[in-house]
Amino acid sequence: MKAMVLRAPAGLDQLVSEERPDPGAPGPGEIRVRLHGSSLNYHDLGVATGRMPTAAGRVPLADGAGLIEAVGEGVTEFGAGDMVVSCFFPDWRDGKPTIGDFSRTPGDGIDGFAQGVVVLPATAFTRAPQDYDAVEAATITTAGLTAWRALVVDGKLKAGDTVLLLGTGGVSIWALQLARLMGARVAITSSSEEKLERARGLGAEFTVNYRRREDWGRAVRDWTGGCGVDHVVEVGGPGTLAQSIEAVRVGGHISLIGVLTGLGGEVPTALLMARQARLQGLIVGSRRMQQDMVRALDAGGIRPIVDRRFPLGQLADAFRHEASGGHFGKIGIEW
Known part of the structure; x- marks a missing residue:
């Protein structure tokens, strides 16, 4: 079985194809999945480039989707032929967050999905959205579920709310x-x-070029008539947080997700206090949240935006495309 592995020292040139033993038949509570697609995340890029250290020989990629070939004893939720998609935190099934690291995240603390076949507990997957192909399904594991949790689970989004998003x-x-x-x-x-x-x-409805308008937070606030937005999905981190606080309404909600501008920095605490906003950090979500999201996608009919697809053997090139920042939406890996 072919797999992409990350040799030491980490770097995109250290991603190589390797033959690995077939994992065999599933045991009790397990499923055997023939993988066909993945998608790239900033977290995956950090692992591949060595910014987020992992073990030598790690199989990368947190997202994975494919078809079940066999189910082990006791598995009743799935059957052979079902399309399934992986969970970012395979051990966080439901309830409040209990995990604050990546020690059990595929592609980081454990082997990920840049390989042909996996045998894992059935609870490490959910059903894929109806009519999604493997790449489309894989986009929900990390990016899709993060957005869902930020807006729906934590933000309690409702019709008529205003939302600010950073970047594309x-x-x-x-x-x-x-x-x-x-x-x-x-x-x-x-x-x-x-x-x-x-x-x-x-x-x-409203767009702003942050290079042309440095006070883009004020521009967004003006768009709302001076009230501020109900929700901010903050993926930038310290370099953008001040403008996000400027843009949010009194009593609004900021989901702190990304660290694209750095791991630490100053927070305008007086303005945050004045806004009385809820600033909440989050990392993806639970299996239950993913199941809820899949049901919503089945009912809503939307499909993810996949900027470009690369074959598994060109994984390093796919990461270079991600690092360039030229993509819109997700970058897919297909095999």
């Missing part, structure tokens, strides 16, 4: 689609006019 990467574009599905109004930022035009085509 995987989480933000998923959040745009989910927010529009639920009847919310969306503002979004980017440095690319072309990407802002594409976002408007997906339903974004």
Whole structure:
């Protein structure tokens, strides 16, 4: 069985194809999945480039989707032929967060899905959305579920709410689609006019180029008539947080998700206090949240935006495309 592995020292040139033993038949409570697709996340890029250290020989990629070939004794939720998609936290099934690290996250603490076949507990997967192919299904594991939790689970999004999204990467574009599905109004930022035009085509009502308008938080606040937005999906981190706080309404909700601008920095605490906003950090979500999201996608009919697809053997090139920042939505890996 072919697998992509990350040799030491980590780096994109250290991603190589390797033959690995077939995992065999599933045991009790397990399923055997023939994988066909994945998608890239900022977390995966961090692992592949060595910014987030992992063990030598690690199989990367947190997202994985494919078809069940066999089920072990006691598995009743799935059957052979079902399309399934992986869970970012395979041990967090339901309830409040209990995991604050990546020691059991595929592609980081344990082997991921850049390989042909896996045998894992059935609870490490959920059903894939109806009619999604493997790449489309894989986009929900990390980016899709992060957006869902930020807006729906933690943010209690409702029709008529206003949402601010930063950039046009995987989480933000998923959040745009989910927010529009639920009847919310969306503002979004980017440095690319072309990407802002594409976002408007997906339903974004207000767009702002943050290179041309450095006080983009004020621009978004003006769009709301001076009130501020109900929700911010904050993927930038310390370099953008001040503007996000400027943009949010009194009593609003900021989901702190990303660290694209750094791991630490100053927070305008006086402004945050004045806004009386809820600033909440989060990392993806539970299996139950993913099951709920899949049901919503089945009912809503939206499909993820996949910027480009690469074969598994060109995984390093796919990461280079991600690092360039030129993509819109998700980058798929297909085999």
